[in-house]
Amino acid sequence: MANITAADVMKLRKMTSAGMMDCKNALIEADGDFQKAVDIIREKGKLVAAKRADRETSEGAVESRIHGNKGILVALGCETDFVARTEGFQALVQSIADVAIKEFPADTDALKACKMANGETVEKEIEVFTGKTGEKLSLVYYGRVEAPFIYTYLHKLTGKLGALVGFNKEVPEDLAKGIAMQVASMNPIGIYPEDCSQEILDREYKVAVEKTKEELVQKAIDAALNKAGINPSHVDSEAHIDSNTAKGWITPEQAEQARTIIKTVGEEKAASLPAPMVENIAKGRVQKFLKESTLTEQEYQMAGDKTIVKDAIAKVDKEAKVVDFKRISLSD
Template sequence: MAVTMAEISKLRKLTGAGMMDCKNALTETNGDIEAAKEIIRKKGQAVAAKREDREASEGCVLAAAKGDFAAIVALKCETDFVAKNESFVELTRNILNAALDAKAANMDAVKALEINGTPVANLIVDEIGKTGEKMELGYYEAITAPYTTAYVHPGNKLATIVGLNLPDTDYQVAHDVAMQAAAMSPLAVSREDVPADVVAKELEIAKEKARQEGKKEEMLDKIAQGRLNKFYQEVCLLEQAFVKEPKENIQQYLHSHNKDLTVVAFKRVTLNEE
């Protein structure tokens, strides 16, 4: 039977596949839309299998906050061209929104979600079929706090989410902190959160540097501790100099708005080389 343009257009709208792929699938199935959809999906699975050993280093990173929950999703692909494609960005956004609605705790929970009755994994395979590129969920981060906010840097390659301890936090204040986390890539919220092995390594580096500078052995611990304090000011979000007003750190900036306000959590995801 002859395939009509209306049928091709309908299948294309349902799958996002190319015109010729839709025409061929409908021709093969004698106009059966559901069977044609399955053919296109299998094509996506075949492409996915072929591209399995390829590197997906590009992608789209989006973040959003909803009440006391915020999340970041990074959907990865092979090229920047596909990463900027509206269909790819929309898929990333749909996965993020589903994760927010479900308050998904981790990557496995996101992969188990369904969007309009279709599993997330199948939606990614469908997108692979459209583009011919390897795709995968690269990162997923989430936080729960009395107040949450999100920041997505222009270009969709970098995003942060921040949780604060007071539910009535001013939006701009929270947004400033999220932008700070994006710009300055902190390692932890406070010095108490810096992993012990990192602290030990920094102390040893500081001691060795002091030795090379000819400092006396009995002074090394004191010198190393002083340099560790400087390290904390560089990598701890609350101690970092505020990029908008370097004379004060982030904790001081927060306290200037509310003496009880502080950051309780943050996450940062980037696909950029740093």
């Protein structure tokens, strides 16, 4: 059996960033062979990752980089805030961001395959750190922006929220920061209403139709209940009907009358809803959704009034436009 010294342990630790005991045990198992010891530590990381594959990684850190007309946004997730705050974890996030802006890969899989400064891939370094911490780590997000002018905002208080915004030209820093903060806080689904896919529009229209029908039916039921002298809020669920009957707020006869009204009026109203009216209301809801969910149509949070984002930008520079943005929040 090889004689494992403290210097050997430190050497392996520098090579892998693993814990002292993990390094010592790996060297003992490898009989002093450093390459085998490195492989053992890597395999341990894969094993831990496999065992904890179903764990959520809602903690972690977000980092960004900008170089010229290129910008990147990355998020490394872990299970606990304790691990996220360690120097090792933060250093790993920084290193991944450095690699991302240098290589500027097309997507997350390509970033995982990029080589770190020590020659190992991003994916393998994450596996090694997984073995070291005993927690699941995952590259939760990677996004990139190419634009003439780019600005980034990171929420330093939590370290779990970030945005990257590309403009068609340089704009004042206060405006760029304001728009980046807008993206981070308001989570728009696109820049312009026309950017929304048909799939999103169809989904929102379907939701709007169902919500409109439910509200119209409920409005008819409430009117019938009020006409019968029954407070609708006292009978809005079976649990409330039972509890309010027990409290004496409604009589058993009123409880049965309410059940009959809810059933009969609800069915009659649902069967007689005018389709054109439902469709018009639903279309209005979709337009409201687009106004609230697309960046240029949102109320600009930094304005303090009803000014929308596109008008706030035009007020500073009529030729300036947002051409792309990326956002990630580990808390969503």
